[in-house]
Amino acid sequence: MKEIDWSTLGFHYTEPDYIVRAACHNGVWEEPYATKDKFLHLHVSATCLQYGQEAFEGLKAFRGVDGKIRIFRWRENAKRMARSAEGLYMTPVPEELFGKAIRLALENNLDLLPPYGTGATLYFRPLLIGTTPRLGVGPGRDFEFIVIPSPIGPYYPGKFHCTTFIVNRHVDRAAPNGTGQFKVGGNYAASFRATEAAHALGYDCLFLDAKYHRYIDECSAANFIGVKGNEYLTPRSSAILPSITNDSLMTLAKEKGMKVTRRHIRLEELAHMSEAAACGTACVISPIDRVLDPEKNRTYTFGTEPGPVLTELYHALRDIQFGRAEDKHHWCDIID
Ligand SMILES: Cc1ncc(COP(=O)(O)O)c(C=O)c1O
Numbered sequence: 001m002k003e004i005d006w007s008t009l010g011f012h013y014t015e016p017d018y019i020v021r022a023a024c025h026n027g028v029w030e031e032p033y034a035t036k037d038k039f040l041h042l043h044v045s046a047t048c049l050q051y052g053q054e055a056f057e058g059l060k061a062f063r064g065v066d067g068k069i070r071i072f073r074w075r076e077n078a079k080r081m082a083r084s085a086e087g088l089y090m091t092p093v094p095e096e097l098f099g100k101a102i103r104l105a106l107e108n109n110l111d112l113l114p115p116y117g118t119g120a121t122l123y124f125r126p127l128l129i130g131t132t133p134r135l136g137v138g139p140g141r142d143f144e145f146i147v148i149p150s151p152i153g154p155y156y157p158g159k160f161h162c163t164t165f166i167v168n169r170h171v172d173r174a175a176p177n178g179t180g181q182f183k184v185g186g187n188y189a190a191s192f193r194a195t196e197a198a199h200a201l202g203y204d205c206l207f208l209d210a211k212y213h214r215y216i217d218e219c220s221a222a223n224f225i226g227v228k229g230n231e232y233l234t235p236r237s238s239a240i241l242p243s244i245t246n247d248s249l250m251t252l253a254k255e256k257g258m259k260v261t262r263r264h265i266r267l268e269e270l271a272h273m274s275e276a277a278a279c280g281t282a283c284v285i286s287p288i289d290r291v292l293d294p295e296k297n298r299t300y301t302f303g304t305e306p307g308p309v310l311t312e313l314y315h316a317l318r319d320i321q322f323g324r325a326e327d328k329h330h331w332c333d334i335i336d
Contacts, residue, residue, distance in 0.1 A: 004112070004114075004151065006114050006115065006118035006120050006151075006153070007118065008153070009114070009118075009120050009151060009152065009153035010152075010153050011152050011153055011155060011282070012152070013150050014112070014150050014151050014152075015038070015150075016105075016109045016112055016148065016149045016150055017036065017108065017109050017111075017112070018034040018035060018036055018105065018108035018109055018149075019034070019035060019037075019038060019105065019146060019147060019148050019149070020032050020033065020034050020035075020101045020102075020104045020105045020108070020146065020147040021033060021035055021144060021145070021146050022093075022097060022101060022144070022145045023131075023142070023143070023144055023145075024091050024093075024142065024143040024144070024145070025141070025142050026141050026142070027091050027141070029091070029093065029094060029097055029145075032097060032100055032101040032104055032145070032147075033104075034104050034105070034108040040144070042129075042131060043131065043133040044133075045133040045134055045135050046129070046130060046131045046132065046133060046134075046140070047130030047131070047132050047134050047138075047139060047140035048129035048130045048131065050134065050135070051130070051134075051137065051138075051139075052088075052184070052185055052186045052189075053088050053089070053090060053129070053130030053139060053140060054088070054127070054128060054129045054130065054184060054185050055081055055084035055085055055087075055088060055090065055127075055128045055182060055183055055184045055185075056081075056125060056126060056127045056128070056183055056184075056185065057077045057078075057080065057081045057124075057125070057126040057127075057183060058077075058123065058124070058125060058183075058281050058282070059071070059072060059073070059074050059077045059102070059123075059124050059126075059244075059281060060072055060121045060122065060123050060124070060281060060321075061106055061113060061121065061122040061124070062121050062122075062321045062322050062323075062332075063113055063114060063115055063116045063322075064116060064322050064323025064324075064334075065116055065322055065323045065324050066323050067116070068323060068334050068335065068336055069106070069113060069334070069335040069336075070321060070322075070323060070327075070332035070333065070334055070335075071102060071106070071332065071333045071335065072321055072331060072332055073244050073248070073331045073332075074098070074099060074102055074333065075095060075099070076244045076247070077098070077126065077244065078093070078095040078098035078099065079095070080183060080241075080242065080244070081093060081098065081126060081128060081183070082095070083181075083182060084128075084182035084183050084184055085128055087179060087181070087182040087184070088130075088139075088179070088182065088184055089139035090128060090130060090139070090143055091141075091143055093126075093128060093145045097145070098126065098145075101126070101145065101147045102124055102126070102147060103335075104147075105124060105147040105148075105149045106122065106124075106149065106335070109122070109149045112149060112150070112151045113151070114151050116322065118153075118154070119153070119154030119156075119157070120151055120152060120153050120154055121151070121152060121154075122149055122150075122151050122152075123149070123150050123151070123152045123281075124147055124148070124149050125147070125148040125149075125150070126145065126146070126147050126148075127145070127146045127147075127148065128143055128144070128145050128146075129143065129144050129146070130142070130143055131143060131144050152282075155282055155283040155284070155286070156283075160287070160306050160311065160314065161287075161306070162286075162287045162288060162289035162302075162304060162305070162306060163203075163204050163278070163286050163287070163288060163289070164202070164203045164204070164288070164289055164290045164291075164292065165198075165203060165204050165205065165206040165219060165220075165278075165288055165290070165291045165292070166198050166201060166203040166204070166205060166206065166291070166292045166293075166294070167206050167208060167267065167291065167292065167293045167294075167295070168194040168197065168198065168205050168206070168207070169208060169213045169295060170194075171190075171191070171193045171194035171197075172190075172207070172210035173187060173190060173191045173194070173207040173210070173217065173218060173239070174187050174190065174210065174217075174239040174240075175210050175211075175239060176209065176210060176211050176237070176238050176239050177238045177239075178238075178239060180217070180218075180237075180238070180239030180240055180241065181238055181239065181240065181241060181242065182241070183241055187241075188221065191205070191207070191220070191221070194207070195220055198220075203292065204219065204220045204278070205219075205220050206218075206219055206220075206224075206291055207219075207220075208267060209237060209239065209264075210239060214266055214267065215235065215237065215264045215265055215266055215267070216235050216265045216266075216267060216270075217235060217237050217239055217240050218235075218239075218240050218241070219278035219286075219288070220278065221280065222243070222278035222279055222280035222282075222283070222286065223235070223240060223241070223243040223245070223246040223278070223279050223280065224265070224276070224277075224278060224279075225246060225249065225276070225277050225278075225279050225285075225310070226265065226269075226270070226273040226275065226276045226277075227273055227274050227275040227276070227307065227309045227310065228269075228272055228273045228274065229274075230257070230258050230259055231258065231259045231260075231261055232249070232250060232253040232258045232259070232260045232261070232309075233261050233262075233263075233265060233269075233273070234246055234250070234260075234261075234262050234265075235262070235263070235264065235265050236262045236263050236264060237264070243279060243280055244281065245279045245280050245281055245284060245285075245317070246279050246280075248317055248329075248331065249279060249285070249313050249317060250262075251329060252313055252316050252317060253313060256312070256313075256316075258309075267291075267293065270291055270300035271300055273300075273302070274302070274307060274309075275287065275302055275306075275307030275308075275309055275310050276288040276291070276300075276302050277306075277310050284314055284317055284318060285306075285310050285313065285314040285317075287302070287306035287307065287310055287311075288302055289301070289302055289303060289304050290302065320332065
């Protein structure tokens, strides 16, 4: 039994007891298995190393108020990973295998599932890598699917707080119709120059569309959402990752009578929004207090406290995840 101080657990990697692995050769997947070995015996010319043929996911399991374990919308992660795999010419992981591997990772690391009330959760990082040795440019035929579990602390250990974003027009995250819509490592490596430059100034990076630098694409590694009157606004773009959190929040926003619109959003429209936020699995909602656009000498402000609409949506989704509210859409797989 691991001794973990849940109250000080941060938002970083804690070594699990077991990871789960499954191999695929020439289109045929083998059964997943749990192993304590965290190292791979990988050929130096593997396509994941040479050409970035890899994709990953992120999802969470929650210990609910009733003591039951809930895994949130893992089938959506499985589907998105299958799209990422197809986008990078990899053999998709079948949904059933994906689910089995998550269950195995959970069952073999039950003592890493944080107790209810700590705000902490068990995060799963599914990873798909190309393992065929190849020096000639091209895709491989062999893959490894890995699930790495890690308990993570609450994103907001104290108060639900705001972050500030800064616009960067000099580094693009992903091209229209490129790989931005897939969850692949290359997108993140490509964004590091911009995100680290923003961090050095104490901010997070707001990415605009790469073609016109006019429309909002993504907030670092999260989708953008804004509130304008009774409207929930979020960007439509072929360069952004379809966020499962955003999809869930859109459903909840509709349920509470909001108009939900997905369209190109010009940066200047921020001036007409009452609330703005980044959303994703890690934070659910991370409210934005300001967006700085130093090149245009403009600052968009949303106040220093999270707004009422996004605060309500944040709690509505967290309540479903922790079993405090009815799960009408069957988003959680419950494990007794
Ligand atoms: C680039 C990017 N956009 C958006 C998201 C949010 O997606 P989700 O809500 O599925 O975590 C993530 C995180 O996975 C991300 O990496």
